[in-house]
C-alpha cells in the first residue's frame with residue numbers, strides 16, 4: 077500500500093469558500109496542497125445563500141460551472157425600517173446577485189480544488205498547530221501529523237486555532253450573532269405571474285432591527301423563505317428578535333401564514349467577530365488567515381461568501397510569491413497591504429452612522445439607491 081502523503085507545500089485548514097478557493101488556485105498551478113476539513117462534503121451549511129454578482133467571475137476563474145449554481149437571480153430588493161412601517165425600493169441598475177444552494181455551492185468549490193489536484197482530506201479536524209523553523213506542523217484530533225511550508229487558516233468564524241497563529245480576539249468587542257430560520261414553502265403566486273407583478277425571488281432588507289443597528293434579511297425564493305437577523309448583543313435576544321420579526325412579517329402578510337417560526341428550528345451562530353480592518357495582521361509565522369477566520373465580511377451587508385473567496389484569491393497570489401523566493405516570510409507579510417489595498421473600501425463601514433442615515437433612506441430616492449450600492453457592491457454611501 078502506498079504510504080500516505082504527509083508533507084505538502086501548502087496545507088489549507090477549512091474547506092469552505094475561502095479554503096477551497098485558495099486550494100483550487102494553488103493546486104492548479106502545480107503546488108502540492110492538502111485541503112483539510114472536519115466535515116464530509118457535501119455538508120449542510122445554514123446560510124441565506126445570497127452572493128453578489130461578482131462571485132460569478134470568481135467561480136468561472138476556478139472552472140466552476142455557474143449555469144445551475146447561479147440560476148436564481150435576485151429579482152426585487154426592498155428596504156424597510158425596523159417596525160416595517162416604512163419602505164423604499166432602490167432603482168437597481170445591475171443585477172444585485174443570486175440566491176444559491178449553499179451546500180451545493182461549497183461542494184462545487186471543493187470539487188474544483190480536488191479536480192485541480194488538491195488532496196482533499198475530509199473528517200480531518202485540526203486540533204493544533206505547531207510552528208516549525210521552516211514550516212508548520214498540523215495536528216488532527218485523531219493524532220495525525222502533517223507538515224507544510226505554508227499554512228492557510230480558513231476555519232470559519234469561531235475557532236481557538238486563531239490564537240495559535242497570533243490572532244487574538246479583541247476583548248472589547250462584543251460577540252455578534254447570526255440567527256436564521258429557513259422553511260421550504262410554496263411562495264409561487266397562483267396562476268401565471270401578472271405583467272409587472274413582483275419577481276418571485278426577492279430580498280427584503282430590514283434596517284436597525286436591534287438597538288445595536290442589527291440587520292435582518294428576508295429572502296424569498298420560489299420554494300423557500302429564509303429570515304436572518306445579524307447583530308451584536310445577547311444570543312437569546314437576537315433569537316427572540318427573529319421570532320418577533322417573523323410574527324410582524326406574518327401580520328403584514330409579507331410572508332404566508334404558514335411561515336411560523338418554531339424557536340427550536342432557529343440556527344444561531346457566532347458571526348465573524350473581529351472585522352478584518354481592525355486586526356493588526358493576518359500573517360503569522362508561515363501562516364495566512366483568510367475568510368471568516370480573518371474577519372473578511374462586508375460591514376454594511378454582513379456578506380461573507382464573496383469576500384472570503386476574494387481574500388483567498390489574494391492569499392494565493394502572495395503564497396505563489398512566497399514559494400518562489402528565498403524570503404518566504406517577507407513575501408507573506410505583503411498580504412496585509414495587498415488585501416487592504418484591494419478590499420479595504422469594500423469591507424469598510426460607511427463614514428456616516430447608519431442610524432442617522434435611516435430616515436433619509438426612506439424619504440430620498442438617491443439615498444435609497446446609494447444604500448443599495450453600499451449593500452450590494454460595497455460602495456461608500
Ligand SMILES: Cc1cc2nc3c(=O)[nH]c(=O)nc-3n(C[C@H](O)[C@H](O)[C@H](O)COP(=O)(O)OP(=O)(O)OC[C@H]3O[C@@H](n4cnc5c(N)ncnc54)[C@H](O)[C@@H]3O)c2cc1C
Pocket residue numbers: 089090091092093094095112113114115122123124125126127200201202203230231232233235237254255256304343345346347366367368369373378379380381382384
Ligand atoms: C446563518 C448564516 C447565514 C449567512 N448567510 C450569508 C449569505 O446569505 N451570504 C453571504 O455572503 N454570507 C452569509 N453568511 C456568512 C458566510 O456563511 C461566511 O462568511 C462564509 O461561510 C465564510 O466562508 P469561510 O470559508 O471563511 O468559512 P466557512 O464557510 O465557515 O468554512 C469553514 C470550514 O472550516 C471547517 N472547519 C472549522 N474548524 C475546523 C477544524 N478545526 N478543522 C478542520 N476543519 C474545520 C468547517 O467545517 C468549514 O467547512 C451567513 C452566515 C450565517 C451564520
